[in-house]
Amino acid sequence: MVEKRKKQFILIFLLLILVVEVVFLVRRMTLDKKASQTLASVTSEKNMIEESLNSLNHSTLENYVTSKDLLTTSNKAQEQVETSIKKVDEISNISGKVKHQKGQLLTELQKDSKVIQLVQNKIKVSQEMRDIFGTTPFSKNTLVKNLAITKSVSSTLQDDLTSQVSALPKGEQKSALEEGLKEVTTQNQTLATLDKEMATYIQKDKIKTVPSSDEYKKLDKAVSELKNDKLKKTYASQLSLLEQEVIKNDPTLLNDDKKVALTFDDGPNNTSSLQILDTLKKYDIKATFFMLGSMVDTYPDVVKKIHDAGHEIGNHTYDHKDLTKLDEASIKQEIDSTNQKIEKLTGEKPTLLRPPYGAYNDRVTKVESNMSIALWNIDTLDWKTHNPTAILGEVKKELQPHSIVLMHDIHQDSADSLENVIKYLKSQGYTFVLANELIN
Numbered sequence: 385m386v387e388k389r390k391k392q393f394i395l396i397f398l399l400l401i402l403v404v405e406v407v408f409l410v411r412r413m414t415l416d417k418k419a420s421q422t423l424a425s426v427t428s429e430k431n432m433i434e435e436s437l438n439s440l441n442h443s444t445l446e447n448y449v450t451s452k453d454l455l456t457t458s459n460k461a462q463e464q465v466e467t468s469i470k471k472v473d474e475i476s477n478i479s480g481k482v483k484h485q486k487g488q489l490l491t492e493l494q495k496d497s498k499v500i501q502l503v504q505n506k507i508k509v510s511q512e513m514r515d516i517f518g519t520t521p522f523s524k525n526t527l528v529k530n531l532a533i534t535k536s537v538s539s540t541l542q543d544d545l546t547s548q549v550s551a552l553p554k555g556e557q558k559s560a561l562e563e564g565l566k567e568v569t570t571q572n573q574t575l576a577t578l579d580k581e582m583a584t585y586i587q588k589d590k591i592k593t594v595p596s597s598d599e600y601k602k603l604d605k606a607v608s609e610l611k612n613d614k615l616k617k618t619y620a621s622q623l624s625l626l627e628q629e630v631i632k633n634d635p636t637l638l639n640d641d642k643k644v645a646l647t648f649d650d651g652p653n654n655t656s657s658l659q660i661l662d663t664l665k666k667y668d669i670k671a672t673f674f675m676l677g678s679m680v681d682t683y684p685d686v687v688k689k690i691h692d693a694g695h696e697i698g699n700h701t702y703d704h705k706d707l708t709k710l711d712e713a714s715i716k717q718e719i720d721s722t723n724q725k726i727e728k729l730t731g732e733k734p735t736l737l738r739p740p741y742g743a744y745n746d747r748v749t750k751v752e753s754n755m756s757i758a759l760w761n762i763d764t765l766d767w768k769t770h771n772p773t774a775i776l777g778e779v780k781k782e783l784q785p786h787s788i789v790l791m792h793d794i795h796q797d798s799a800d801s802l803e804n805v806i807k808y809l810k811s812q813g814y815t816f817v818l819a820n821e822l823i824n
C-alpha cells in the first residue's frame with residue numbers, strides 16, 4: 385500500500401515537472417517569437433536608418449557643408465537608433481539563436497550611432513564656423529579664406545577651433561582647419577606687432593613720435609597685409625595721420641604707390657562745383673577739374689575760385705564733342721579756344737586734355753602734341769546712377785594704386801558722394817595727388 389502511494393507520488397512529481405517544463409518551453413517559444421518579431425521590425429527600421437546615414441555621408445563627408453536638413457536628418461536617425469537600441473535591449477529570457485541575433489543587431493546599431501554622432505559633430509563644427517565667420521557652405525578654400533580674414537582671433541576662439549579640429553577625423557576638413565588656424569596665427573602676430581609699434585607713435589589718435597620713413601614703410605606694409613577690412617581701415621586711418629608728418633621730413637615718400645587723383649568733368653557750375661570745393665578744402669585735398677570752354681564762359685568766377693584754391697584745371701573741349709568725328713581744324717578750335725579762356729582767367733595754360741567720352745585718335749594727338757591725354761581708370765558712373773552709394777561702390781570695386789577717379793562736378797549727387805569717397809580712400813591709406821602727377 386505504501387509502495388503504491390510512493391509510486392503514485394513519484395508519477396505525480398514527474399508529471400508536475402513535465403507540466404512545468406512544457407509551460408516553460410511554451411513561454412520560451414512565445415518569447416522567442418516575440419523577440420524575433422521585434423528584431424525583424426528593428427532590422428527593417430535599421431534599413432531606414434542606413435538610408436539616412438548614406439545621405440548624410442554623401443553630403444557631409446565629401447563637402448564640408450552644413451544645413452538645417454542635414455541636422456534634421458541626423459537627429460531623426462539618431463532618435464531612431466536610440467529607440468531601436470532600447471527595444472532590442474528590452475528583449476530578455478530568449479534562447480541561444482535569438483540571443484546571438486540580438487547581440488549582432490545591437491553591435492550594428494551602436495556602430496550606426498557612433499557614425500551619426502561623428503556626422504553631427506561635423507555639422508556642429510561647421511555651424512559654429514559659420515556663426516563665427518558668417519559664411520556657408522564651407523569648402524576647404526573658403527574655410528581657409530574665412531579663417532584668415534577673422535579679426536584678432538581671441539585665444540579662446542583659437543582653443544575652440546583647435547579642439548574642434550581634434551574632434552574631426554583625419555582628412556580634408558582637418559587639414560583645412562589647421563591651415564586656417566595657421567593663417568589666423570600669422571595674422572594675430574602681425575596684429576600684435578602692429579599694435580605694439582603703433583602705440584609707440586600714436587596715443588589716443590594723437591601723434592606721440594613721428595616714425596622714420598623706413599619705420600613708416602614697415603607699418604604700411606604690415607597694414608596692407610591685414611586681411612580683416614575693419615581692422616585695416618582703423619590702422620590705415622592712424623597711418624594716414626602719421627603719413628602727413630613723415631612726408632614733411634621725407635617728401636620722397638610721396639613717390640610711393642598709394643596715390644589717387646580725383647577728377648571732375650563737364651563743369652564748372654555755381655552750385656555742386658562749389659560744394660565740391662568746400663569738401664576738398666575740408667580735407668585739404670587738391671583735385672583736377674576738366675572744364676568745358678562753354679562752362680568757363682558761363683562761370684568765370686568759379687573757374688578763378690577753383691584755381692585760387694590750388695586745384696588743377698584741365699581741358700575738356702569747348703562743348704563736349706566727340707573729337708574723333710571732327711576734322712583737324714575743328715579739333716584745334718575745340719581745344720585751343722578752351723585753353724585760351726582758362727589761361728585768360730587763371731594765367732595758366734592747361735597741359736592735360738581729357739577728350740569727351742575718352743574718345744581720341746591720331747588726329748587729336750597730332751593737333752595737340754603739347755598736351756597729355758588724361759583718361760581715367762575708375763569710372764564712378766555718377767552720371768548714370770546719380771547714387772552716392774553706387775558711386776562709392778565703384779570706387780571700392782576698382783581702387784588700385786595710381787588710380788584716377790572720374791566724377792562730374794555738375795551733378796548734385798556726385799557732390800554729395802564726395803565726402804564718403806574721400807573718407808574711404810583715406811581709410812585705405814591713399815594720398816591725393818593731381819592727375820598731372822600720375823599721368824606725367
Ligand SMILES: [Zn+2]
Nearest residue numbers: 649650740741
Ligand atoms: Zn565729359
